[in-house]
Amino acid sequence: MLEIKHLTKIYDNTVLALDDVSFTVPQGQFLAVVGLSGSGKSTLLRCINRLIEPTSGQVILDGIDVTAAQPDELRRIRRRIGMIFQHFNLVLRSPVITNVLAGRLGYTNPMWSLINRFSKEDIAMALKQLDRVGIKDKAYVRADELSGGQQQRVGIARALMQEPSIMLADEPVASLDPVLAHSIMQYLEQLRDEGITVICSLHFLDLVQRYADRVVALKDGNLVFDGSPQEIDDERFKEIYGEEAQRIG
Amino acid sequence: MNKSSPSFLRILGRIALVVAIIIVYAFGLQVTKVDLEKPQEAKRQEQLTNILRGLAHPDLISYEIDRLTVDAPIIVPCTGTPPPIPPAEAGQPTISLSSYCAQPGEKITVTGTGFGPGEDVFIFFVPFAPTVKDEVELKLASNTVTTNSDGTFSEEVTLKSDRLSENVQKIRAVVNRRVGAPQPSEALKQTWEKIIETVFLAFIATTFGVILAVPISFLAARNLMLQVTSNFTRFMASLVIMPIGGYLGYLIVVKLAAVGAQLVGAGPPPGETALWALPLVGLAVAQAASSSNTFWKTIQRWVLAIIIAAVAVVLLSALGQLGRQTGLTLKQTLGAWSFFGNFLLIFSDAIVLGLPALGAFVGLFSLNPPMNRILEPLLPKLPRLTKRILAFVLAALAGAILFGLIAATLNWFYEFGELSQVIVWPAIIGAVLLAVLALVIDPDREIPTGMFVYYVLRTIMNTFRSIEPLVMVVAFAVWVGIGPFAGVMALGLHTIVALGKLYSEQVENISTGPIEAITATGANRLQTIIYAVIPQIVPPYIAFTLYRWDINVRMSTIIGFGGGGGIGFLLSQNINLLKYRQASVNMIAIAIVVASLDYLSAKVREKIT
Ligand SMILES: Nc1ncnc2c1ncn2[C@@H]1O[C@H](COP(=O)(O)OP(=O)(O)OP(=O)(O)O)[C@@H](O)[C@H]1O
Ligand SMILES: [Mg+2]
Numbered sequence: 001m002l003e004i005k006h007l008t009k010i011y012d013n014t015v016l017a018l019d020d021v022s023f024t025v026p027q028g029q030f031l032a033v034v035g036l037s038g039s040g041k042s043t044l045l046r047c048i049n050r051l052i053e054p055t056s057g058q059v060i061l062d063g064i065d066v067t068a069a070q071p072d073e074l075r076r077i078r079r080r081i082g083m084i085f086q087h088f089n090l091v092l093r094s095p096v097i098t099n100v101l102a103g104r105l106g107y108t109n110p111m112w113s114l115i116n117r118f119s120k121e122d123i124a125m126a127l128k129q130l131d132r133v134g135i136k137d138k139a140y141v142r143a144d145e146l147s148g149g150q151q152q153r154v155g156i157a158r159a160l161m162q163e164p165s166i167m168l169a170d171e172p173v174a175s176l177d178p179v180l181a182h183s184i185m186q187y188l189e190q191l192r193d194e195g196i197t198v199i200c201s202l203h204f205l206d207l208v209q210r211y212a213d214r215v216v217a218l219k220d221g222n223l224v225f226d227g228s229p230q231e232i233d234d235e236r237f238k239e240i241y242g243e244e245a246q247r248i249g
Numbered sequence: 250m251n252k253s254s255p256s257f258l259r260i261l262g263r264i265a266l267v268v269a270i271i272i273v274y275a276f277g278l279q280v281t282k283v284d285l286e287k288p289q290e291a292k293r294q295e296q297l298t299n300i301l302r303g304l305a306h307p308d309l310i311s312y313e314i315d316r317l318t319v320d321a322p323i324i325v326p327c328t329g330t331p332p333p334i335p336p337a338e339a340g341q342p343t344i345s346l347s348s349y350c351a352q353p354g355e356k357i358t359v360t361g362t363g364f365g366p367g368e369d370v371f372i373f374f375v376p377f378a379p380t381v382k383d384e385v386e387l388k389l390a391s392n393t394v395t396t397n398s399d400g401t402f403s404e405e406v407t408l409k410s411d412r413l414s415e416n417v418q419k420i421r422a423v424v425n426r427r428v429g430a431p432q433p434s435e436a437l438k439q440t441w442e443k444i445i446e447t448v449f450l451a452f453i454a455t456t457f458g459v460i461l462a463v464p465i466s467f468l469a470a471r472n473l474m475l476q477v478t479s480n481f482t483r484f485m486a487s488l489v490i491m492p493i494g495g496y497l498g499y500l501i502v503v504k505l506a507a508v509g510a511q512l513v514g515a516g517p518p519p520g521e522t523a524l525w526a527l528p529l530v531g532l533a534v535a536q537a538a539s540s541s542n543t544f545w546k547t548i549q550r551w552v553l554a555i556i557i558a559a560v561a562v563v564l565l566s567a568l569g570q571l572g573r574q575t576g577l578t579l580k581q582t583l584g585a586w587s588f589f590g591n592f593l594l595i596f597s598d599a600i601v602l603g604l605p606a607l608g609a610f611v612g613l614f615s616l617n618p619p620m621n622r623i624l625e626p627l628l629p630k631l632p633r634l635t636k637r638i639l640a641f642v643l644a645a646l647a648g649a650i651l652f653g654l655i656a657a658t659l660n661w662f663y664e665f666g667e668l669s670q671v672i673v674w675p676a677i678i679g680a681v682l683l684a685v686l687a688l689v690i691d692p693d694r695e696i697p698t699g700m701f702v703y704y705v706l707r708t709i710m711n712t713f714r715s716i717e718p719l720v721m722v723v724a725f726a727v728w729v730g731i732g733p734f735a736g737v738m739a740l741g742l743h744t745i746v747a748l749g750k751l752y753s754e755q756v757e758n759i760s761t762g763p764i765e766a767i768t769a770t771g772a773n774r775l776q777t778i779i780y781a782v783i784p785q786i787v788p789p790y791i792a793f794t795l796y797r798w799d800i801n802v803r804m805s806t807i808i809g810f811g812g813g814g815g816i817g818f819l820l821s822q823n824i825n826l827l828k829y830r831q832a833s834v835n836m837i838a839i840a841i842v843v844a845s846l847d848y849l850s851a852k853v854r855e856k857i858t
Contacts, residue, residue, distance in 0.1 A: 049769055070625040071773075079771030089762035093784045102780045106771020113776045155766075162770055 001026055002048070002166060002197060007057035009043050009221075017043040019221040020057070025199065025214075027165070030192040032212035032229070033201040036241060039218040041201035045168045048199070049081045050074060061166070079106030082159030082196075086171040088151040092144035096135070096154050099143050100126040103161025122161075129157035133187060149180035156187055167191055169200040173207070185211050205232065303829025307837055311434040312427035319343060319361070320375070320419045324350040325408060332417045337363075342400075344422045354410040361422055364400040368424050369393035372404060375419040376412045386421060387412075436831040439819060440838045446733050447815035448842065451805040454737045455798050458744025463790070465745065466752030467778065469706040473756060476774075477699025482640040482692045483624050485683070488647035490616045492654065498612015499605050502562055506604050509566025513574075562608070565600055572597030628693075636692045644687035645680040652679025706749075713746040718804050719811045726812030736813025740801055751793045752786070759785040791857055795850045802846045806839045 002025040009018040017040045025031050033041045046052040048059050050066060059066040066077050082103075090099050104122045105113065112118075118126075130136045133153035138146060143154060152172060159167060169188060173181035189211055192198045202208050208215055209229040217225035217240040225232070225240055232240075287293060319342050322332035327350035337343040340363065347358035359372055371393055373386035389406040396402045412418070433441075467473055479487065572593050579590025628636065656675035657668060665671045722739035729735050763781040772780065809817025816835055823832040 051765055051769055068629065070629075072622070072625070075771045075773060077771075078769060081769070083766065083769040085762065085766060087762055089766035091763045091767075091781055091784045093788070094780075098780070102767055102772070103770050105767065105773075105776045105780065108776070110773050110775050113772075113779050116779070158766070158770070168769075 001062060002199075003058070003060040004044075004048070005058040005060065007044070007047055007059065008055050009040070009047055009052065010055045017221050018047065018054070018218075021218070021221070021223045022057075023216055023223065023226055025197055027197055028192060028195045030189065030198045030211060030213045031200070032208045032215045033199065033218065034203075034205070034208060034215060034240065035201075035218035040221040041218055042170050043221075044218065045083075045170050045199065045201060048166075048168060049078050049083060051083075075106055079162050080164055081166045081168060082162050082164035083168040083170070084152065084155040084159055084172050086174045088148070088155045088175075090143040090151055090154055090158075092142070094143060095140050096130070096143055096146070097123070097126055097139045099154050100129060100139075100157045100161060103158040106162060126157070126161060129160045130154075132160070133157050148176055149183065152176065152180075152184050153187070156184070160191075164196060166197045166199065169198065171201050171203060174203055181207065205229075205237075208232075299827075300829050304833040304836070306830050307833035308434045308436040308830035309834060310431040310437070312431055313429045315426045315428045317342065317424045317426055319422045321346050321359075321421075322349060322417045323357075323420050324415075324417055326350070326352050326413055328415065342422075342424070344420065346420060351408055353408060353413060356405050356407050357420075358403060358405045359420060359422065360401070360403045361396065362401045364396045364402065364424060365426075366396060366398045366400050368396045368400075368426075370396060370402060371423045371425075372406055373421040373423065374409055374412070375421050377414040377416040377418050386423075389420075434834075436823075436828075436834045439831075440816065440834050443816040443819045443835075444838050444842055447805045447809075447817075448802070448846075450733050450736050450740065450808070450813075450815050451798065451801040454740035454744055454805070455794070455801045457737070457741040458748055458797065458801075459794055461745045462748035462752055465706060465710075465749040466756055467782075468702050469710065469749055469753040470756035471703060471753075472759075472761070473778075473782070474699030474703040475697070477697075477702075478695040479698045480628070480692075481687070481690055481694045481696050482628060482636065482643060483621060484696045484698055485640060485643035485647045485687070486620055486624060487617055488651060489643055490620055491613050492650050494616035495609045495613035498615065499609040501612070502608025503605050505559055505562040506566035506601070509563040509568075510570045512563070512567045513571045562604060566604055569597045569600035569604070573601065637687075640690075640692035641684055641687045644683040648679035648681070648683030649676040650679075651683075652676055710746040710749050713742065714750060716743075718743040718808060718813075722808050722811040722813040731812040731814070731818075733814030736805060736808040736815055739811075739813055740804055740808060743804075744797055744801060748793060748797050751797075752790055755786050755789040755793070756782065758789075788857070792854065795854055799847060799850055803843055806843065 004024070005022050007018055007021045008016075010016050021040075021044065033044060035041050043052060047054045048066070050059075050069075054067055057067070061077060061080070064073075064077060066074070069077055091102070101118050101122060104118060104125075108118065108122075127136060127139060130139050133156055135146075135150055135153055138150065143151065146154065155172075167188065172188070173184050176184065185207060188198050188200060192213075200212070202212075209232075212229050215225065215227060215229050215232065216223060219240060225236060288297070321344045322334065323346060324330075324332055331349050334349065342361060342363040344359055344361045347360070351357050361370065364370065372389045374389050375384050375386055378384045387409060389408070390404060394402050394404045406420075576590050576592075576594030576597055580587045580594060581590075583590050631639070653672040653676040656672045659665070660668055660671045718739045721742060722735050725735035725738040726732075729738065759782060763785070764777055767777045767781040805813075805815050805817075807817040809815045809819065810821045812818075816839055820832055820835040820839070823829070823835060
């Protein structure tokens, strides 16, 4: 279970990106985070694994206070939280398999990393994850030779290497065409079915309604909606996206 | 009137501007002593001709010379009795004179036969001397005489007006005949030797420069260092413990190295060595206590690791000493292969000299992690007041140590007085300053320690980068003597700072996405650098290394002008000695080397991008 309590983030003492946000996500839920551009979705997701330091508030994962964790403990917490990104964030010059293996770094002794060594089990596991996302044949190709959809699958394989209990996805399909978008979303859906909590920021409401169990909406850093996707009617929509907004899709 | 005054002012302004420009240029030409008359003076023109002709005739090949001399007797002044004229041998060159006695300063005609066609003949007057060894040759004609196609010549020469003698004196014709195949000249051989030296100078300097610039570039990259922060209390604790660790590391390694040296019979006995094992075991326990695994297992592991490290230091030291001795012997006995002995010597010296530095370096950082692992979980649990007191005490200690160290360094430069007295006040002031800081700052406040390192490194690099290697080498030549080693040091140092900056800019330019992603997997900072940063920077690093290599090759050809060895040293000598034909060879060699290495690195660059 993930508890977000009074989470606030102020950038550079001026920009209030998150304003006292609280909600709780039970294990195995598919939670969509929606909101206008600049509403604080990315900030929220990154505060959960402390890629961004929250200004105040708490993130509690299965009873462990993430926000108070010291470096070593934070490392152990992070490896339970997988993350995928809008721009995939692969190391483009490295081969696919190296990118996937990087997901194992939280479990690897840093001294082994010095000589670029992973265990046999890790390599076998990496190939298995690549197989799962359907690009095992690309394992030894440089990452920049892959298409966008393939790169996002590598991103998923990398996150799965962490054997996560939570998967954070920051607009995972915003750079992909609709067909690819659905295939990526289906992988996330599978993860949810395996009991992994998925927290995914999304721009398109049709994707939200099709995949999410629950939606939270942010507006200027405030939590303005928390409920099931079906509850978002025209009125709610206008609350979230503003009066002039038009529904597309 | 009102309308015309602005335009009048404008004209006045323009005139003032023109006058100002003229003044600036007039002054500039004056201080740079530009003088268009000087190059036209006859003397200057002659010198220019000499230089240009010399440069146009590089001294590349030489021949063995067979010196052929032909004498004819002459009496100056005439005394009546003509000298005996030796009979001409058939087929041999001979000379005859229009008159075998003459008054001083008189003109006589020298005729030669039996020479080769088109040979250059020098004509000398050889005054009487008791033995052949005492003979001197005085030039009679300013230029050589060239023989005709039938091997004859005829030249009118003017006798000297002094050198009178009753004895028979000689008129001598000399032909320098080249024999054997053309050979590389002495200048060419020297140039070859020095060119090799030059290329290796650039190579070694580049290698050392790159090796040191890489780690520095990470520490001088803003984006990486920005993330390095430390909680105030922990930072103060580090400031206290790092110098102690460094000093302990140094002491321990020096002692262990002495043991090693003694093993192979070099150096004095180390004394109470066993005592020095105690801090090692202490460190092991500290490291173990800080780990999360089962206590005793970790202790075993650490004790084992530290024993291995200690044995390694002892062995390295022993090997280093052994290598020094062997190297020295080999250097003297190997002859042509002595450079191998020299290599062994340098390598061993590097080990022997480097061990204590390595010990200090490792010590500097090895007390920090265990301390942090104790403080990290402890600090949040401490009551507010205890935390403040702890921060206060640590800050005071840190201030005393820091300011004391700075005072000690300054004292070394300026020799204020007895060290133990000089550091007292700075230490007190430092303690008070940081203690006050600890009072105003929240002990949990994150301090941007990384940015401190960043600014210190950037300042040092910018300072050294603005000093040309050609200037630096002067200082190094004073330290280690004129020669290529000084050149290596100057070029190497400049390479470190120049590449350090270029490299760190590449680190600053990398895309942050992969770093974010790798950090999110739970990788620590070292792993993030290895997996997210290094793959992105290797190609630009290689490109900049090649670029620097090109610069170093160029610089190494002239660093000798400042005392740095290599071809530049030879060139400056030849120019100073007016040996323009030799200088010409040096310049040609420089041009060839620079151009061909440029070409080579361009090829390599094509390959890798
Ligand atoms: N590093 C930063 N420094 C300062 N302000 C920032 C920073 N990152 C984000 N912000 C600000 O914080 C607010 C929330 O940004 P955030 O990226 O979380 O929004 P978002 O909902 O993810 O938007 P988008 O849909 O465009 O990705 C914005 O006003 C943004 O300008
Ligand atoms: Mg965003």
